[in-house]
Amino acid sequence: MIHARGLARTFRKKKQEVHAVAGVDLDVEAGEIVGFLGPNGAGKTTTLRMLTTLLAPTAGTATVAGCDLVTDPVGVRRRIGYVSQSGATYPDARAGEEVVDHARLYGISTAEATARGKQLFRELDLDGLWERQPKSMSGGQRRRLDIAVGLVHVPGLVFLDEPTTGLDPQARANLWQHIRGLREERGTTVFLTTHYLDEADALCDRILVIDAGRIVAEGTPDELKSQVGGDVLTVTVEHAETAGRVAALMAALPGAEVPQVLDTRVVGRAPQGGAALMTLVRELDAAGIAVAGIESRRPSLDDVFLDLTGRSLRESGGPAGPGGPAGADRTADKQPQEMAR
Amino acid sequence: MSTATTAPPSPATTGPTSSVARDTYTVFARAMRMSLRNPAWLVISLMQPILYIVLFGPLLEPLSSQLGSGNAYQLFVPGILVQLGIFGALFVGFGLIAEYRAGVIESQRVTPASRTALLLGRVMRDVVVLLVQGTLLVLVSIPLGLRAPVIGVVLTLVVIALLGAAFASVSYALALTLKSEDAFAPLLNAVVLPVLLLSGILLPMTLAPGWLQAISDVNPLKHVVEGARSFFDGDYGSSTAWWGAGLTVAMGLLGWWFGVRRFRQESS
Numbered sequence: 001m002i003h004a005r006g007l008a009r010t011f012r013k014k015k016q017e018v019h020a021v022a023g024v025d026l027d028v029e030a031g032e033i034v035g036f037l038g039p040n041g042a043g044k045t046t047t048l049r050m051l052t053t054l055l056a057p058t059a060g061t062a063t064v065a066g067c068d069l070v071t072d073p074v075g076v077r078r079r080i081g082y083v084s085q086s087g088a089t090y091p092d093a094r095a096g097e098e099v100v101d102h103a104r105l106y107g108i109s110t111a112e113a114t115a116r117g118k119q120l121f122r123e124l125d126l127d128g129l130w131e132r133q134p135k136s137m138s139g140g141q142r143r144r145l146d147i148a149v150g151l152v153h154v155p156g157l158v159f160l161d162e163p164t165t166g167l168d169p170q171a172r173a174n175l176w177q178h179i180r181g182l183r184e185e186r187g188t189t190v191f192l193t194t195h196y197l198d199e200a201d202a203l204c205d206r207i208l209v210i211d212a213g214r215i216v217a218e219g220t221p222d223e224l225k226s227q228v229g230g231d232v233l234t235v236t237v238e239h240a241e242t243a244g245r246v247a248a249l250m251a252a253l254p255g256a257e258v259p260q261v262l263d264t265r266v267v268g269r270a271p272q273g274g275a276a277l278m279t280l281v282r283e284l285d286a287a288g289i290a291v292a293g294i295e296s297r298r299p300s301l302d303d304v305f306l307d308l309t310g311r312s313l314r315e316s317g318g319p320a321g322p323g324g325p326a327g328a329d330r331t332a333d334k335q336p337q338e339m340a341r
Numbered sequence: 342m343s344t345a346t347t348a349p350p351s352p353a354t355t356g357p358t359s360s361v362a363r364d365t366y367t368v369f370a371r372a373m374r375m376s377l378r379n380p381a382w383l384v385i386s387l388m389q390p391i392l393y394i395v396l397f398g399p400l401l402e403p404l405s406s407q408l409g410s411g412n413a414y415q416l417f418v419p420g421i422l423v424q425l426g427i428f429g430a431l432f433v434g435f436g437l438i439a440e441y442r443a444g445v446i447e448s449q450r451v452t453p454a455s456r457t458a459l460l461l462g463r464v465m466r467d468v469v470v471l472l473v474q475g476t477l478l479v480l481v482s483i484p485l486g487l488r489a490p491v492i493g494v495v496l497t498l499v500v501i502a503l504l505g506a507a508f509a510s511v512s513y514a515l516a517l518t519l520k521s522e523d524a525f526a527p528l529l530n531a532v533v534l535p536v537l538l539l540s541g542i543l544l545p546m547t548l549a550p551g552w553l554q555a556i557s558d559v560n561p562l563k564h565v566v567e568g569a570r571s572f573f574d575g576d577y578g579s580s581t582a583w584w585g586a587g588l589t590v591a592m593g594l595l596g597w598w599f600g601v602r603r604f605r606q607e608s609s
Binding site for chain 1: 440
């Protein structure tokens with residue numbers, strides 16, 4: 001469905017070259033749900049905009065849905081759907097009209113477009129909202145309307161840019177259900193970007209991790225997690241001064257990495273977390289160290305990300321994060337708003 | 342395409358190929374529908390020229406002998422029509438910025454629709470709106486004392502339509518470049534006032550001192566206004582009339598070229 005080699009995009013800003021995407025190779029097969037994971041500013045949206053013909057690559061080649069990106073952009077456009085981050089509908093229009101108008105631009109008759117639109121409204125739980133104005137719909141409904149717009153011409157491949165950003169947890173879970181449905185009921189290949197690890201984990205067959213304009217890892221969520229050396233052990237001690245001794249014990253576990261000490265918390269990794277935990281508990285008890293908490297868990301995609309890039313993905317997205325990379329290139333379509341403020 | 346499972350409706354990829362005319366109509370119909378649904382803007386943009394006619398026009402009546410014209414409205418209405426054509430059209434970019442922000446422009450650009458159609462459909466809506474407004478304006482002026490040959494009025498409206506198309510294209514191109522009202526509004530304001538004052542829309546530039554006339558001679562819109570006045574005087578053969586029309590055609594081509602170029606470019 002998608003085969004890209006060395007796809008790159010360089011922006012020139014104030015005489016400085018910004019390599020938003022610095023040579024991306026990727027392959028997506030028909031019927032897959034592939035997640036493009038990375039922090040804000042990593043180049044996700046720029047890559048997506050190249051693959052959807054909105055932005056010309058400055059280097060590299062790609063075939064999307066069987067058509068060459070550079071020589072046959074119209075062929076690509078005819079075969080793909082794109083649901084951008086900023087939406088696809090005008091707040092004052094009517095929901096149904098937006099779907100029909102969009103379909104008309106693909107040469108679909110009004111009658112056919114109306115039938116398909118109503119079918120999509122049923123599938124996406126938008127029944128009864130045909131005449132509604134997007135501005136009076138909920139965030140989740142609007143997002144599903146955007147998806148209906150992006151699917152009305154029945155593309156075999158659909159690009160979703162940050163589909164659940166800004167939605168509440170319930171609406172997110174609901175949207176995931178619908179995204180899975182695209183593949184199961186329509187056989188649609190889905191390529192989505194996200195900076196939510198749980199989303200990539202729950203939804204995607206395969207994940208491509210992008211950071212600073214390059215793909216730094218790819219695989220199924222399980223493959224990626226198993227790349228991280230072992231399970232994550234966390235011990236929280238009562239008194240910070242004993243943390244050093246805990247770290248020493250942890251480091252002595254078979255196959256363990258040198259643990260990190262964060263005040264009263266000691267975090268390390270060891271293969272077979274359960275067995276390691278048992279050993280550790282016995283040794284802590286023997287040493288008479290007062291422990292407030294102890295756990296072993298399977299590595300998360302966040303651990304994968306931390307491993308690959310040296311920083312946590314949560315830093316860049318989470319409200320409590322220490323800032324993180326200040327989205328240097330962010331999404332091009334968000335810039336005007338930011339500049340306008 | 343998709344080889345997996347059975348997709349319920351047949352893929353649209355084999356549908357008819359994109360045609361500029363059909364896409365233009367789709368974009369036009371959509372834009373027109375939006376305008377009609379929210380007519381406040383149309384009314385506001387028409388109110389201003391009507392206020393000029395009703396509240397400023399009478400001031401010219403005692404001066405008409407001095408201005409060398411049959412009656413004041415024969416001189417004033419063409420100017421106000423040109424004003425409507427330019428300034429009504431220049432502001433259409435604001436609507437495009439709102440659409441851009443809502444993601445509509447992007448979502449239209451990923452369709453196979455012709456880029457030209459995305460511009461042309463919108464410009465056609467603007468021209469239709471302009472022609473309706475212009476006609477209303479002429480009708481409102483008749484009871485106030487406008488007397489002008491029908492052919493002259495129609496010719497003027499054609500010129501105004503072309504002028505409006507040119508300025509609407511430019512406005513869309515600028516809006517798509519700036520993408521922010523905060524940048525677009527000051528730019529328009531910076532352009533509008535000097536152009537207005539140097540075009541002789543309110544009073545003919547023949548009243549101006551030499552140096553001011555010289556500056557206004559460089560402004561093509563002054564010649565458009567004078568051309569329109571000649572049409573209203575029934576003076577179809579004069580060089581003034583056709584200079585105005587010719588310059589309008591030139592501006593139309595230039596504006597169209599600029600607009601299409603911007604719409605064809607990738608959005609960055």
